[in-house]
Every structure is written in C-alpha cells, then in structure tokens.
Amino acid sequence: MHLGVLILAAGEGTRMRSRLPKVLHPLAGKPLLGHVIETARSITPDEITIVYGHGGETVCNTLAADDLDWVEQKERLGTGHAVMQALPQLQKVDQVLILYGDVPLISGSTLVSLLAALHQTDLALLTVDLPDPTGYGRIVRDRNDRVVRIVEQKDATERELEIAEINTGIMAVSKNRLESWLGRIENNNAQNEYYLTDIISMAVNDGVNIQVVHPVCEEEVMGVNDRKQLAYLERYFQQQQADMLMASGVSLSDPARLDVRGKLTVGKDVTIDINAVFEGDVSLADGVRIGPNVVVKNSRIGADTEILANSVIEDAEIGADCRVGPFARIRPDTQIADQVHVGNFVEIKKSQVATKSKINHLSYIGDTVMGSEVNIGAGTITCNYDGANKFQTVIGDRVFVGSDTQLVAPVTVADGSTIGAGSTITRDTPAETLSLSRAKQISIDGWQRPVKKPKK
Ligand code: UD1
Ligand code: CA
Numbered sequence: 001m002h003l004g005v006l007i008l009a010a011g012e013g014t015r016m017r018s019r020l021p022k023v024l025h026p027l028a029g030k031p032l033l034g035h036v037i038e039t040a041r042s043i044t045p046d047e048i049t050i051v052y053g054h055g056g057e058t059v060c061n062t063l064a065a066d067d068l069d070w071v072e073q074k075e076r077l078g079t080g081h082a083v084m085q086a087l088p089q090l091q092k093v094d095q096v097l098i099l100y101g102d103v104p105l106i107s108g109s110t111l112v113s114l115l116a117a118l119h120q121t122d123l124a125l126l127t128v129d130l131p132d133p134t135g136y137g138r139i140v141r142d143r144n145d146r147v148v149r150i151v152e153q154k155d156a157t158e159r160e161l162e163i164a165e166i167n168t169g170i171m172a173v174s175k176n177r178l179e180s181w182l183g184r185i186e187n188n189n190a191q192n193e194y195y196l197t198d199i200i201s202m203a204v205n206d207g208v209n210i211q212v213v214h215p216v217c218e219e220e221v222m223g224v225n226d227r228k229q230l231a232y233l234e235r236y237f238q239q240q241q242a243d244m245l246m247a248s249g250v251s252l253s254d255p256a257r258l259d260v261r262g263k264l265t266v267g268k269d270v271t272i273d274i275n276a277v278f279e280g281d282v283s284l285a286d287g288v289r290i291g292p293n294v295v296v297k298n299s300r301i302g303a304d305t306e307i308l309a310n311s312v313i314e315d316a317e318i319g320a321d322c323r324v325g326p327f328a329r330i331r332p333d334t335q336i337a338d339q340v341h342v343g344n345f346v347e348i349k350k351s352q353v354a355t356k357s358k359i360n361h362l363s364y365i366g367d368t369v370m371g372s373e374v375n376i377g378a379g380t381i382t383c384n385y386d387g388a389n390k391f392q393t394v395i396g397d398r399v400f401v402g403s404d405t406q407l408v409a410p411v412t413v414a415d416g417s418t419i420g421a422g423s424t425i426t427r428d429t430p431a432e433t434l435s436l437s438r439a440k441q442i443s444i445d446g447w448q449r450p451v452k453k454p455k456k
Contacts, residue, residue, distance in 0.1 A: 002047075003115070004093035004175070005040040008082045009033055009101025010053035010073040015226040021059050023101035025230060028237050029261025029279055032224055033063060035104035041067070042108040043115070045097065049089050051082045078193030079169070080185045087179055097172045098196070102224045105233060106170060110215045117211035118172040123203045124211040126170040128221055136166035137197050139212075147210045149201035154190035167197060168221035177203070245272075253292075267303065291325065299330075302338065319355070337372070354397070366390075367409065371397035377421060379404040396431065 013022025023033035030038075033050070040048050049069040052059045053076060060070045073085045083098065090096060095118060099106060110126065117124035125147065127139050137150045138160050150167045151160050181199040189195060203210055215221050224230045235256075241264075242255035250270045252258055257274040264278045267286035276290050280298035284290070288301050291309040299316045301307065307318075308325030315332035318324060324342045331349035336342070340353050343360035351365050354372035359365060361378035367390050368382050380401050382393040391409035395401070399413050402421030407413065412428040413435075419425060420436025429435040 002092050002094045003043075003045040003097065004090050004095070005043075005045045005048045005097045005099060006083060006086050006090070007033070007036055007040065007048065007050045007099045007101050008079060009059065010051050010056065010076055010082055011102060012053065012076065013102070013225075016230075017227075021053075021056055022224065023059060024062055025224070026261075027104050027224075027230065027234055028241075028259075031063065032104040032230075033059065033101040036099050036101055036106065037063065037065075037068065039106055039108050039111070040097075040099060043097075043111050047090075047093065049086050050101070051086050078187065078191070079196035080182055080194035080198060083178070083196055084182050084194070087182070090175060093175045095172060096175050096178055098170060100169055100223060103168075103170070103221060104224065105222070105237060106220050107216065110213070110220055111170075114170070114172045114213045117213050118174070120209075121211050122174040122177045122208045123200070124172045124213060125200070126168045126213050126215060126221065127165050128168055128214055128218060129164045130166050130218065131164070133161075133164050133166045137169075138163040139165040139167060141165075146204075147200065147212060148204050150195075150197035152189065152191070152195060152197065168215070169196075169223075170221065173199070177206070177208070262298075273309075285320065294325070365393075368393040368395060370395040371399065371415065373397055374399045374401070376401045377403035377405065381406050383408045402436075 009023045011022060016022050016025065024031045027035060037048065047069060048067060049071060051071050051073050054074055069089055071086045071089055073082050097111065097115065114124050114126055135153050137152045138156055139147055140149050140151055140160060142148050181202040184202060185194050185198045187194050219233060219236045222233060224233060238259055239255065241260045242252055242258050245266060246252060246255065248266060249268045250266050250272060253273045258272060259277045262278065262280040265283040267284060269286060270284045270288045272290045273292040275293045277295045282296050283300045285301060285303040287304040289306040291307055293310045294307050295312045297314040299313050301318045302320035304320055305318055305322040311325035311328040313330040316330045316334040318336045319338035319340065321338055322336060322340045327344045328342045329347045331347065333350040334348050336353045337355040339356045341358040341360055342348065345362045346359050347364050349366040351368040351370065353370045356372050357370055357374040359376040363376055363380045364382060366382050366384040374395055383406050384390050384393065393407050393409045394412040396413060396415035396417065398416045401419045404422045405419050406424045408424065408426045411425055413419065414429055414431035416432040417429040418434045420434065420438060423435065423437040425435060425437065
C-alpha cells in the first residue's frame with residue numbers, strides 16, 4: 001500500500017490580520033504547518049503533498065524540503081476543490097490521509113489509529129464530541145448509529161445543529177474511491193463551495209462501511225483561525241511539555257511560566273525557575289539550575305552548573321560546575337570549560353575559556369582563547385575589532401588581568417602574566433611578568449577648583 005499524506009493549507013487566514021500567511025505563524029517557535037509536516041513524517045508515508053493558496057509562495061519557500069510536493073490551489077473553492085487540485089500528483093498513491101496546515105497538534109498515534117481503521121474499509125473519519133459544536137460540520141448518524149453524511153453549519157437544520165459530534169476534517173480514504181467521489185461533488189450549498197464532506201454520503205450510497213476514530217484530546221483537532229486560538233494552543237502545548245519535563249525529573253517553579261521552543265534534553269534534578277525560554281536544541285545535564293528570566297538557545301550546559309537570573313546564552317557550550325550570571329550574555333561559538341565563573345554584565349563571544357577561570361564583572365571577551373585559572377578584572381575589554389577586521393586575543397594559564405584593562409588584539413598575554421589595572425596592552429606580554437601601561441600619577445599642591453561665575 002502506497003500512502004500519501006495531503007495537507008490542505010490554502011486558507012487565507014484573514015482573521016489573523018497578518019502579513020504572514022497563517023500556516024507560517026509559529027507555535028512553540030515552529031510554523032503551524034511545520035508541526036503538521038513533522039507529524040506526517042513521523043508515520044513514514046510514501047509521499048507528502050501540500051496544497052497552498054494563491055500568493056502562498058512564501059509558505060513553500062519557508063518550508064521547502066526534498067520529501068514535500070507542493071500544489072497551488074489558484075482559487076479557493078472549498079475543501080473538496082483543494083483535494084481535487086492535488087489528485088494528479090497522487091498517481092502512485094493507494095491511500096490518502098487528509099490533514100490541515102492550521103491544525104497543528106494532531107498526534108501521530110491518532111493518525112496511526114485512523115489508518116488502522118482504513119484497513120477494514122475505504123473511508124475512516126476522525127470525529128469528536130464538542131460541548132459547543134458551533135461552526136463545525138455535524139456528523140449525521142442513522143437509527144443504527146451508522147454515519148450517513150456530514151452537514152455543514154450553514155446548511156444544517158435546527159435539529160442537526162443540536163448534534164454534538166463534529167467533523168474534524170481529518171480523514172483517511174482509498175485513493176480510487178476518493179477520485180470517483182470528488183468527480184461528482186457539486187457546489188449547490190449555502191457557501192457555493194465544493195465540500196470535501198460531501199463524499200461521506202456518496203460513500204454510504206456505495207455501501208462503504210465508514211469507520212470512525214476519535215482523537216485522544218480535543219486540542220489535537222483544534223484549528224487556528226485567529227491569534228486567540230493560537231495563544232490557547234501555545235499554552236496547551238507548553239503545559240504538555242512542562243508535564244513531560246516534570247515526569248522526567250525536572251523541578252519547575254511554575255509550569256505555567258516555561259517556554260520550550262525546540263528540543264530540551266534534561267538530566268536528573270534539573271531545576272528551572274520562572275520565565276525561562278529554551279530555543280532550538282538545548283541540553284541541561286544533571287543538577288543544572290536555571291534562574292528566572294534566562295534564555296538558552298542551541299546550547300549545552302554541563303552538570304551542576306548554575307545559570308543565574310536574566311542571562312542569555314546562544315550557540316554555546318558550558319561545562320560542569322560553572323556559575324554564569326546574573327545578567328551574563330554568552331554569544332555564539334563560545335566554549336566554556338568546567339568550574340568557570342562568569343559574572344554580571346559580562347559578554348563573551350566566539351571564545352574559549354579553560355577551567356577555573358573567572359570573569360566576574362563588566363567585561364567583553366571576544367575572539368579570545370583563554371587558559372585556565374585566569375582572573376579577568378572588572379571592566380576588561382578585548383578590543384577585537386579595528387573597524388574593518390576582527391583579531392584574536394590569546395590569554396595563557398594563570399594570567400591576572402587588572403581592572404579596566406584593554407587588550408588590543410591581535411595580542412598574546414603569556415602564561416602567568418600580570419597586567420596592572422587601567423592598562424592598554426598593545427604588545428605581547430612575556431610569561432610570568434608584570435605589564436602595565438599607565439601614565440605616572442602626579443599630584444598638584446594647592447590646586448584650586450574652578451568656581452561658578454556669579455549671576456548678573
Ligand atoms: C471544514 C469542514 C467541516 C469541519 C471543519 C473543521 C468542509 C466542507 N467542512 O469546515 O466539516 O467541521 O473544517 O475545522 O470541509 N482549505 C483549502 N482550500 C479551500 C478551502 C479550505 O485549502 O478552498 C483548507 C483551509 O486552509 C483549512 C481547511 O481547508 O485548513 C478547512 O477550511 P475551512 O474553510 O476552515 O473549512 P470549514 O468551513 O471550517
Ligand atoms: Ca476552519
């Protein structure tokens with residue numbers, strides 16, 4: 001059996017009131033359609049085809065991948081019409097699974113159940129009972145509880161509107177049947193659209209025993225039409241991630257104030273304070289403590305390291321038993337070894353810092369290779385940029401840099417060097433020496449301070 005997943009994503013998304021196509025709006029940092037594509041991939045179909053709308057080229061450009069086929073629906077004439085546009089693409093397909101680009105949280109396991117149901121028949125539908133079914137297509141059943149058709153809200157009678165079981169839109173169908181049914185659908189309904197849902201009554205007429213499957217939870221089948229619904233699903237998704245983290249041994253100060261936008265891998269006894277944001281691939285080893293308002297992106301943090309409040313870490317590797325922050329900024333391409341201390345208002349970029357070194361206050365370290373047991377005094381700046389090019393600073397082991405020092409790169413401060421406070425170091429310093437470049441201090445006797453001129 002050749003399985004094709006068809007994702008409908010041609011909706012205009014007017015209620016988002018956005019310049020961005022709806023399906024590109026992010027949920028947990030990833031476009032809505034990206035979630036659907038990822039779930040589709042998880043069930044390993046033979047092909048994935050996406051129907052996008054007029055002007056939706058940014059959608060294809062953003063999410064292009066070798067395993068995705070794109071079909072444009074030039075006019076938005078209904079869900080049935082959208083599926084028809086894709087049929088010529090589905091030559092080799094025997095079974096079609098229809099998903100929606102704006103229904104991001106459908107789960108792989110529900111789709112597996114739906115496909116299992118299709119094995120026994122030619123059409124399997126995903127439906128759910130809702131306390132408020134307003135707006136959805138209703139599932140009409142006969143006296144024997146068999147599905148007979150779907151009626152859209154706008155075409156329904158008073159009695160049909162009372163039906164709580166709704167069409168999620170997600171279904172799995174035999175391709176040949178789908179093709180023949182779609183060939184017969186018409187648009188003589190309240191919205192003058194070609195409804196995909198009309199194939200249900202055709203299937204019944206053809207003696208097909210329609211199988212029904214339900215999702216595990218409502219959120220799986222909830223669509224995003226406006227920003228309020230998007231925010232609701234975001235919070236739901238984040239709550240789920242918080243639950244999984246706690247189940248795996250993480251302590252969260254407040255599960256409602258955590259945002260994971262990517263993949264967070266955690267060891268044992270990790271604690272995370274409020275308002276932490278994790279983006280991309282982040283791993284936190286055993287015993288890592290994350291303070292409040294910390295942002296970590298694509299980084300690895302070693303065992304028992306503490307990241308204090310308001311620190312921002314991106315594309316970096318931090319070793320074990322370190323203390324970083326509060327208010328530290330670790331920028332891309334930085335590797336920090338074990339037992340390093342980085343304090344407040346310290347920025348480190350594209351640098352390596354070896355074990356037990358300390359940069360505790362108000363410093364900029366860029367394009368630097370730093371040895372171990374180095375002490376960088378407050379206000380030290382590596383002057384790595386001459387306005388045109390970047391240069392490297394090399395600092396050996398056991399170096400002591402006095403406060404308010406500028407290291408003008410390219411420059412090497414050899415092992416064991418001491419730099420006097422307030423120096424501007426422009427030449428390499430020999431090992432185990434004291435270097436300083438300070439004007440001699442003078443004191444002027446009887447110095448008179450200027451006084452304010454009297455007002456006229
Ligand atoms: C559709 C279903 C309804 C179901 C509801 C679930 C039909 C006729 N009705 O209604 O039974 O309860 O979804 O949310 O199918 N789309 C296209 N091209 C089109 C029209 C739609 O790609 O020409 C896509 C949209 O981007 C969207 C999805 O299909 O992702 C559903 O379209 P929408 O207009 O929201 O359908 P509903 O009227 O809500
Ligand atoms: Ca809808």
